[in-house]
Amino acid sequence: MVNKFSIKNLDMYYGDFQALINVNMEILDKEITALIGPSGCGKSTFLRTLNRMNDLIEGVRVEGEILLDGENIYKDIDVTKLRTRIGMVFQKPNPFPMSVYDNVAYGPRAHGIKKKAELDEIVEKSLRRAAIWDEVKDRIKKNALSLSGGQQQRICIARALAVDPEVLLMDEPTSALDPISTLKVEDLAEELKKDITIIIVTHNMQQAARISDKTAFFLNGELIEFDETDIIFSVPKDKRTEDYITGRFG
Amino acid sequence: MKKKINFKEGLIYGIIGVATLFTIGILVFILGFIFSKGLPHLDSHFLTSQFDSTSAYVDVKLSEGTENPLGLILGEMTLKEKGSIEKQVIVVKDIEKTSLAESAVNNKGQNLAISKNDIINRIEGENVEGKSVDEVNQILNSINADKVTLRITKQGGGIFPMLMTTLMMIGLALLFSVPIGVLAAIYLVEYAKPGRFVNLVRFATESLAGIPSIIYGLFGMILFVMTLNFGYSLLAGALTLSIILLPVIIRQTEESLKAVPDSYREASFGLGANKIYTISRVIIPTAMPGIVVAIILSIGRIVGESAALLLTAGTAAKIPSSLFESGSTLTVKAYTLAKEEANIELASAIGSVIIIIILILNALSKLLSRKITKI
Ligand SMILES: Nc1ncnc2c1ncn2[C@@H]1O[C@H](COP(=O)(O)OP(=O)(O)OP(=O)(O)O)[C@@H](O)[C@H]1O
Ligand SMILES: [Mg+2]
Numbered sequence: 001m002v003n004k005f006s007i008k009n010l011d012m013y014y015g016d017f018q019a020l021i022n023v024n025m026e027i028l029d030k031e032i033t034a035l036i037g038p039s040g041c042g043k044s045t046f047l048r049t050l051n052r053m054n055d056l057i058e059g060v061r062v063e064g065e066i067l068l069d070g071e072n073i074y075k076d077i078d079v080t081k082l083r084t085r086i087g088m089v090f091q092k093p094n095p096f097p098m099s100v101y102d103n104v105a106y107g108p109r110a111h112g113i114k115k116k117a118e119l120d121e122i123v124e125k126s127l128r129r130a131a132i133w134d135e136v137k138d139r140i141k142k143n144a145l146s147l148s149g150g151q152q153q154r155i156c157i158a159r160a161l162a163v164d165p166e167v168l169l170m171d172e173p174t175s176a177l178d179p180i181s182t183l184k185v186e187d188l189a190e191e192l193k194k195d196i197t198i199i200i201v202t203h204n205m206q207q208a209a210r211i212s213d214k215t216a217f218f219l220n221g222e223l224i225e226f227d228e229t230d231i232i233f234s235v236p237k238d239k240r241t242e243d244y245i246t247g248r249f250g
Numbered sequence: 251m252k253k254k255i256n257f258k259e260g261l262i263y264g265i266i267g268v269a270t271l272f273t274i275g276i277l278v279f280i281l282g283f284i285f286s287k288g289l290p291h292l293d294s295h296f297l298t299s300q301f302d303s304t305s306a307y308v309d310v311k312l313s314e315g316t317e318n319p320l321g322l323i324l325g326e327m328t329l330k331e332k333g334s335i336e337k338q339v340i341v342v343k344d345i346e347k348t349s350l351a352e353s354a355v356n357n358k359g360q361n362l363a364i365s366k367n368d369i370i371n372r373i374e375g376e377n378v379e380g381k382s383v384d385e386v387n388q389i390l391n392s393i394n395a396d397k398v399t400l401r402i403t404k405q406g407g408g409i410f411p412m413l414m415t416t417l418m419m420i421g422l423a424l425l426f427s428v429p430i431g432v433l434a435a436i437y438l439v440e441y442a443k444p445g446r447f448v449n450l451v452r453f454a455t456e457s458l459a460g461i462p463s464i465i466y467g468l469f470g471m472i473l474f475v476m477t478l479n480f481g482y483s484l485l486a487g488a489l490t491l492s493i494i495l496l497p498v499i500i501r502q503t504e505e506s507l508k509a510v511p512d513s514y515r516e517a518s519f520g521l522g523a524n525k526i527y528t529i530s531r532v533i534i535p536t537a538m539p540g541i542v543v544a545i546i547l548s549i550g551r552i553v554g555e556s557a558a559l560l561l562t563a564g565t566a567a568k569i570p571s572s573l574f575e576s577g578s579t580l581t582v583k584a585y586t587l588a589k590e591e592a593n594i595e596l597a598s599a600i601g602s603v604i605i606i607i608i609l610i611l612n613a614l615s616k617l618l619s620r621k622i623t624k625i
Binding site for chain 2: 051053056058079080081082083084087088090092094095096097098106107109110111156159160163
């Protein structure tokens, strides 16, 4: 296996506040990596440095190296290109107020695909990959906001998949969903793992244990422990990891 | 348990009630007054004819008709002239299908159609004022030529030019102010870094919004009418209006852009879309109802404006045939009618039209605002 992401001595600042402290991490291709840790420890911040989403925030500074397939994402790769290679799914489903079709076709269109036949094919394929085609195929011209929360989230996943990303970043993608929708998204993540690398932030220990290959535990901006999920949840090396997963703090 | 209302509360409720009734009463009184004076004038003639009456000599080819070879059904009408002298005139009541009155030509050889309600003053130079319909038909029937020369008067008293000028003013002023205002708002919300500059711009737009329009009128008169030498003109009026509208459009558009959830921006950037694409495909469409409300409010402002236009667009009661000609909107005409010609009836009739337009605009913007809150 090859390293998809290689993160070296990563420091990240919001103005004067250091949100990530010397993070080192190797993320393998076609694995699911779960990021866990108490609220405010920097999980979202870390995730958003990986697709440079933090660039949008005033006063953000990043030091150290993040390599994607060996290329520095802050130096060697154009940010729009980077964001097509790395898709993102947010905590709250955020479909655009337009039709299901236009939502999914948004990314391809933004990158210049105009032919209807080609778009039709991408939309259907992405909706199938996001396991929502059967539910929406008759309502594809309907406004995406009229769907249920769980369906909206899978539309957002389909939208992210439509630009054919190599990596999918998911920031607590199921925290706003009911248990059944949650399971659907989890199954979907495991299915997608065959083709792409997934990094998922979660507050749900069972979820991390169920679906991830590796788990990273963050605390106050530091990466405390990063290992096979089985090991983290059975024999963690660090006392703080153990305290967190057994629910003693956080 | 029923709450007991004590004397003090009762008094307050009483005062509030009286104040409310008073307000509603005034509104009903104003609308009732204007409508009762103005509504009787509102008919298709009022809305579609010129304000000033015009007279001309026209040649009409004879054909055939039930009453005369012109195919015109004539009637008698009493006309009140200035100084309350009354005179009886012959007026065109209807035009038969066989008539060639539509293709009448004036003495310059241009087509000048005779239409309903036109007054016939002279036939082949002979004054027909005071004559009866029968007498006039006799004259017409005795003509031994293939055409006849008539002097006709197209009756005025309509507000068609003012309606057209108002529409032109709306179109032109929006043409200048909407693109600039919307782009400025986009810059302020999507591009400018929050800080001193943005605060300064915001302070400036807010101050501008509070300045009475007569000040803008004076400014427009000095800059556009005099310095740039546009004269009292459509263009000077529209440019002045644009300046008045800018703060309204900028603020309203800013609000609707800010109401677009950041999650839409994140989703779009997260898909690798660039800023322009994000703004044009997601942000503006989502903010569109708000921008349309800004436009409707602006139209209301244009329709209601008088002071600034009096000083820049002038008071001509005709359709401006170029950007550099004067023209008065409905509101300006209502003002000059009431102030200079003491014609309260006509001013009220125009007032009724203005009120109806404003009511429609208000209903439209309410409808759209409800649509905004739905998303
Ligand atoms: N835009 C910002 N500006 C300044 N500080 C920020 C910003 N966003 C986050 N922070 C700070 O950075 C730290 C990490 O925040 P982050 O959102 O990454 O935490 P998290 O682990 O995702 O928490 P949660 O589990 O609640 O989502 C927090 O202390 C937070 O206050
Ligand atoms: Mg978070």
